[in-house]
Amino acid sequence: MEQRVLDQTLAQVRAYLENNDLAGAITLIEALRPPDQADVFEELHPTHQQVLLPRLGVEDAANILEELENEDAAEVASRLDLETLAPILDEMASDEAADLLGDLLPERATGALAQMADAGGVQALLVFPDDSAGGLMTTEFLALRRDMTVAEALAVVRQWAPEAEAGYYLFVVNQDGRLCGAVSLLDLIKAPRTARLGEVMDADVIFIRADADQEECARLMARYDVMTLPVVDASRRLLGIITVDDLVDVLEDEATEDIQRLGGTLPLERRYLDTSVLQVAWKRVGWLLLLFVTETFTGSVLRHFEGVLSAEVALAFFVPLLIGTGGNAGSQTTATIIRALAVGHVDWRDVLQVFWHESRAGLLLGLAMAALGFIRALTWGTTLPLALAVSATLLAIVLWANMMGSLLPLVANRLQIDPAIVSGPFMSTLVDATGLFIYLTMAKMILRL
């Protein structure tokens, strides 16, 4: 639904609520699709949310809590009576219900679990971290025994009411519950009714351990175009499934985190506008302070060359230009390498090849910048020796930035540090201090200061 239409609906819902016409507001909300319901709902005043949610159908209420950001859902849920909350939790997908319970106060979560009709599936999920395969999976899946016939399997499927996304792939297990194959609904329909599942299933099924990281799930599903990934325990017993809509969320979240880290900020836990100013500042201040401290090295380098700078004040005019160019060249390289690492196109074994690639690219770019810098310095009326020093520095600094920019992310990755953290602003700061050193040393030599 278009944002404009959604805004109109929100205005109408608000108008109904102001006039205490709950039924009118409910009719409007129930006509929306779940993500739109959540968008409208989260814009309402908390007192209105509290009145509204119990009056919506349990299914709509469950959809809204599923669609809200985790923290928002927890806030809404913390204001509901346990008698209202428990049936909504029962209706939610078990992974979403477990995430929500994990965000509530422990005594509230225990109280809600006690009142739930079917707490078993959710309770089993509470042991897994949110960002593991076990935390992503739902326990709503159909495990069929391999000695069942196709006709028996179809009869079971007809009795079954899963979420739409979970219904296409069915998993086949041994007597002891170990995963041994998968069959799509389409193949099941096409198979002879008397065939055994063991004969029609695909035994080469891709699966993951419950303790694996969510990024590993995402990479596996994206690479092999897996729509439903079965999750197993250490003895390959089927515990749950991860559906492709979860994969999409993981991919978006991981890209968001990478982009925020590249910008030098810790990942925000909520949507931007729902994050308080204090939170926003808090996520950034540590990094900003750290970079400030490392950046003071540039001051030390400049002090070291105080005599040179006093003798030729025109040297200072080029400082921001030179370190800026070095920083830019470094950012170009790190951004490229970080993304290549994230999508699995390079890894540590490619370090020499990457270094060689970037050294040559840095040489080409450095030569181009040196030529342009030389011309620019002369047209600015700079003396020939200074123009030469600037030009030589540009070549050296771009080459150096490319070499560092290629190594840093790979080394960080090797040391199991997120490469997005060490790069971006940190890269610029490193190149700034070393770049200044290169510049002033060159100038000292060429200008004989």
Add this chain to the structure above:
Amino acid sequence: MEQRVLDQTLAQVRAYLENNDLAGAITLIEALRPPDQADVFEELHPTHQQVLLPRLGVEDAANILEELENEDAAEVASRLDLETLAPILDEMASDEAADLLGDLLPERATGALAQMADAGGVQALLVFPDDSAGGLMTTEFLALRRDMTVAEALAVVRQWAPEAEAGYYLFVVNQDGRLCGAVSLLDLIKAPRTARLGEVMDADVIFIRADADQEECARLMARYDVMTLPVVDASRRLLGIITVDDLVDVLEDEATEDIQRLGGTLPLERRYLDTSVLQVAWKRVGWLLLLFVTETFTGSVLRHFEGVLSAEVALAFFVPLLIGTGGNAGSQTTATIIRALAVGHVDWRDVLQVFWHESRAGLLLGLAMAALGFIRALTWGTTLPLALAVSATLLAIVLWANMMGSLLPLVANRLQIDPAIVSGPFMSTLVDATGLFIYLTMAKMILRL
């Protein structure tokens, strides 16, 4: 499959090929899953690729060409006879076949189309740009008429052999081919055999126009958890479907492009290590030159204050520190806002709210930096007036960087320029020049120079 195992398989395949044991190599490759087949295949020497591909089954050959990067697939295809290529194209998903034909020389593409058994579906796709909904869709879908019974529909489904991903949602059309609903295979199985599709289908189906951008498809599918998105023409006639595996590719590509642009480089068209050094340099040089030219404004600012700098050379020591901090604060803000824009959490209508949010965050961060900067300057043995100037500049520059960093991406987006382009390095350059101006003006006032 683990990278290590894959490398061993590659070594074995190479050994077989060196010994002219084609059958051995083929057996190994055929045992792999398609993405692994493609990974092994692309590492082989072109002459080996050329010998191998026609000897693999048509299905494996089609899978490999589908999985290779577009440019690599075109290179391989350009070396095959048309008699070999045509049946492989017939076997490929129509969207992939159309992409491949679009990358071949026109006369080769025409020749291949002429030899294909079923060129119609592919030809229909050639008119759409690669990055539009029409370019993403496949024409392998089942359109069922709304007056069909469930039993008739199931009979049709049993005759049908689509790709696995395309088989779960079936689309329902009117007599004139207009899309009017969708039904999942699961719901079809559960429905009474004599019901009409018009009664069991979900009429509230989400669809997209063929000329829509791929980003719009991705946003729609991600938001509404759509597994199969129907693509229609202007009169809502069903043209094709987009499956969720295409969505995953689009999301990854868009995130890659954003990260590369944030780093100040044009998106690479191939995997990093398959991109030549010249290409890598070419994608970066324009941006680096442009930033160099804008960065020369910092030199002009410094020249303007030449008298001030000569009078107090210690002023220069703080230049990289101050503009570095401003640049870092600006990058933090732009990265956050750009991602919020990309995932649809903010848009132009939020501009005032975002500006106010960032102004307050900037004030907080600026105060923290000013305090730290003041202490650092004093412990460095700087005079009190200069320490005050540095401290005041830090407050002003961080506030200014946050304000600019919040406006720039939103304005760019409003002007339909990719916000990732104007930010990152460009933001630093802008903040550098204005930051210097703020610094030296403050210093001039406070130090009375």
